[in-house]
Amino acid sequence: MALPYPDDPLLAGGFEPIRMECDYADLVVEGEAPADLAGALYRVGPNPQFAPRGTYNPLQGDGMIHAFRIGGRRVAYRNRWVRTRQWALEREAGRALFSTSDxxxxxxxxxxxxxxxxxxxxxxxxxxRLLALEEGHAPIEIDPQTLETLGPFDFAGTLPGNMTAHPKVDPETGKMVFFANFPTRDFDGALLLHVADAAGALVRTVKIAGPYPALVHDFAITRRHVVFIVCPLTLSLTRLRAGAPPIAWEPDLGVRVGVMPRSGSAADVRWFPAPACMVWHVLNAHDDDGRILVDLCQQDAPAFPPPRRTPRAGDRPATAPDPLDHRSGR
Ligand SMILES: [Fe+2]
Structure with missing residues (x-):
């Protein structure tokens, strides 16, 4: 018997979980769908299958895909959860087994x-391929028509681990450019830059030494450059081992903006200092007569601070949790 969700603003209103999977062949359209509009719109977001264990952290809520298929002035809808290992185990148990926060x-x-x-x-x-993404892990491939989960996708064994949730597809070449933060779990600030060709094969990987270990969530590409904006929301194994939250805001470090030619190597990366701020997301970027212009969302400091785990009696220095896993104390 599934339990009710707790009274939590992150589980109410627009965040209220949908507990069903369904298909609508013909959604009611207010107004008129343009006759020449055709295609599919996919979105994904956290939609916990069961009432959470303890504090709910939406960063770890089960992903649900919503597909709107548009054509012939009609809109069809389908939604499916991504069948992750966590989802399957909890489905079998009929309740949450994994805490989303600790x-x-x-x-x-x-x-x-x-x-x-x-x-x-x-x-x-x-x-x-349709890929559902979360930055700490490899993509999970989804059937674009049925939304069936096909399983983790690692580019035929060539992706060593995780990848960003915000890859960029070059509209001119069809290449997908993306990166991995903490790719080897060394937590030394290194980033991997990857390029998949238009056929979906991973054709290039460059290891880049970042300025310091930080949460790098998004990046930018232009026709000729790759741009990383490293902000001082840092991750420290030393803090974790001391039993403290591994993630902290360290504005004294400032921002470092890394610029690399798309065709360059790690040695070609130039890092430019900038005042401390937080950038989670980039909107667009382009080359402009010797300059690079990047449109982005900038905050003075992280406006969505990671939830901190509450110290408990008997806490010991942590050794096992993966700090990149959002359940590890963000
Ligand atoms: Fe994001």
Whole structure:
């Protein structure tokens, strides 16, 4: 018997979970759908299958895909959860087993079970594949028609681990450019830049030494450049091992903007200092007569601070949790 969701603004209003999967062949349209508008619109977001264990952190809510298929003045709708390992285990149990905010609150039945992430952050179509993304893990491939989960996708074994949830598809070449933060879990600030060709094969990987270990969520490309905006929301294993939240805001470090020619190597990256601010998302970027212009969302400091885990009696320095997993204390 599924329990009711708790009274939580992150589970109410526009965030209220949908507990069903359904198909509508012909949605009611207010006004008139343009006759020449045809295609599919996909979106994904957190939609927890069951009432959460403890504090709800939407960054780890189960991803649900919503597909709107438009054509012939009609709009069809379909929604499906992404069948992650977590989703399947909880479906079988009929309740939440994984805490979305603190691994210490996991049900003992799933102790040591590796997460595949929640696949809840973004969804992208490239080379005929539909990929549900969450930055700490590899993509999960989805059937574009049925929304069936096909499973983790690693570019035929060539993607070493995770990838950003915000890859960029070059409209001229069809290439997908993306990166991985903390790709080897060394937490030394290194970034991997990847390029997949228009056919979906991973054709280029460059390891870039970042200025410091930080949460880099998005980036920009232009026709000729790759731009990283590294902001001082830092991640420290030292803090984690001391039992403190691993993620902290360190404005004294300032921002570092990294610029690399698309055809260049790691040695070609130039880092430019800038005053401290927080940038989660980039809108667009382009080259402009020797300059690079980037449109982005800038905050003075993180406006959505990661939830901090509450110290508890008997806490010991943490060794096992993966700091990149959003359940590890963000
Ligand atoms: Fe994002």
């Amino acid at each position: 691994p210490r609150d996991h049900d003992p039945a799933v102790a040591g079970v590796a997460s595949q992430g929640a696949a809840n952050t973004h969804i992208v179509s490239h080379a005929g």
